[in-house]
Amino acid sequence: GDSVTQMEGPVTLSEEAFLTINCTYTATGYPSLFWYVQYPGEGLQLLLKATKADDKGSNKGFEATYRKETTSFHLEKGSVQVSDSAVYFCALGLYYGGATNKLIFGTGTLLAVQP
Amino acid sequence: EAGVTQFPSHSVIEKGQTVTLRCDPISGHDNLYWYRRVMGKEIKFLLHFVKESKQDESGMPNNRFLAERTGGTYSTLKVQPAELEDSGVYFCASRLQGGSTDTQYFGPGTRLTVL
Numbered sequence: 162g163d164s165v166t167q168m169e170g171p172v173t174l175s176e177e178a179f180l181t182i183n184c185t186y187t188a189t190g191y192p193s194l195f196w197y198v199q200y201p202g203e204g205l206q207l208l209l210k211a212t213k214a215d216d217k218g219s220n221k222g223f224e225a226t227y228r229k230e231t232t233s234f235h236l237e238k239g240s241v242q243v244s245d246s247a248v249y250f251c252a253l254g255l256y257y258g259g260a261t262n263k264l265i266f267g268t269g270t271l272l273a274v275q276p
Numbered sequence: 277e278a279g280v281t282q283f284p285s286h287s288v289i290e291k292g293q294t295v296t297l298r299c300d301p302i303s304g305h306d307n308l309y310w311y312r313r314v315m316g317k318e319i320k321f322l323l324h325f326v327k328e329s330k331q332d333e334s335g336m337p338n339n340r341f342l343a344e345r346t347g348g349t350y351s352t353l354k355v356q357p358a359e360l361e362d363s364g365v366y367f368c369a370s371r372l373q374g375g376s377t378d379t380q381y382f383g384p385g386t387r388l389t390v391l
Contacts, residue, residue, distance in 0.1 A: 165318075193378055204280075204384035205319075205367060212378070250319060254378055258331055260371075261378030262307070266319040 163188045167251045167267035174241055174274050182236040182270045184225075184251035193254040193261045194218075194227050194234040199269075200247045208236075208249070246274045278302065280383035282368050288389045294356040297386045301350070301370030307331075308351050309371070309380060310343060314364035325351060326373070358390045 167184040174180060186194065196208040196218070209218030214229035223238045234251060248269045254261035281300045289295050301308045310322040322341070323333040327348035336343070340359070345351040355362055365387050369380040 197382070205369075205382035207379055207381075210379070252319075258326070260307075260373075262309075262324055262371075263321045263332060263335075264309075264311070264319075264369075264380060265321065266311075268318045269313075269316075 163192070163253065163255060163265050165251050165253055165265055165267040167249075167270055169268070170248075170271040172270060172272050174272070176243055176274055176276050177240045178274075180236070180238040180241045180245075180272070182249055182251075182272070184234045184236065184267060186232050186234065186251075186253050188232075188253055188255075190256065191229075192256065194225070195252040195254060195264065196223070196225055196234070196236050197250040197252060197266075198247045199250070205250065241272070241274045243274045243276050246272055248272070280368055280370050280381055282366075282383040282386050284386060285384065286387045286389075288391065289358055290391050291360055292357045294354065295358055295388060297353045297355075297366050297388070299351045299353070299368030299383060301368070302372075302381055304372065305370035305381075306348070306373035307371040307380075308345060309369040310351070310353055311367045311369065312364050313367070313385075314361070319367065322353075355388075358388075360390050363388055363390045 195210045197205045198208045209220040211218040211227035251267040255263040308325040313319045321335040324331045325345045365385040369382045
């Protein structure tokens, strides 16, 4: 069935370090891919998305490229800040009813950035 | 524009009791989704409404869970009777119907604790 696997955390980095959070997926068809972020005490926010192979999503210095050949959507940021500390969720969106509807999430990766 | 709101933010009940969670989607969003995250695991899809109709309820765990969206505006999710394993965070999301958007906007979640 459709699933998402992302690296387990916590990931602890120093400020200005390079970040990679791995995400791979299994899906029939061609799903859209998403990264959501949950900051402490808040709800889920869409961080970035990609809707087809080779698309690159980017936002707030974060990037992820939809790689169909490796079924991956790894999240990267060149220089993390303390304010990036949060839980990051990779998700794929299943298409039915004319749109992307059901989201399937990974387990989430806690990122802690130390000053 | 107000975001997705959920009420209550926290609920603590005893096993066997009934709890009703409420979600108010973004105004004008026909699509409404319920998800939950149990014990720090992945966020799992519960069901999807289009207006007042259930489009997909494949994720509802059992018949102790009842979701409604009378009038196609806000939605309620009732758990009756609650069991220990129902503890977790229940998220609601909404999405605009039509167009090319596939972004779901999430609420802050309701944290349910069953003792």
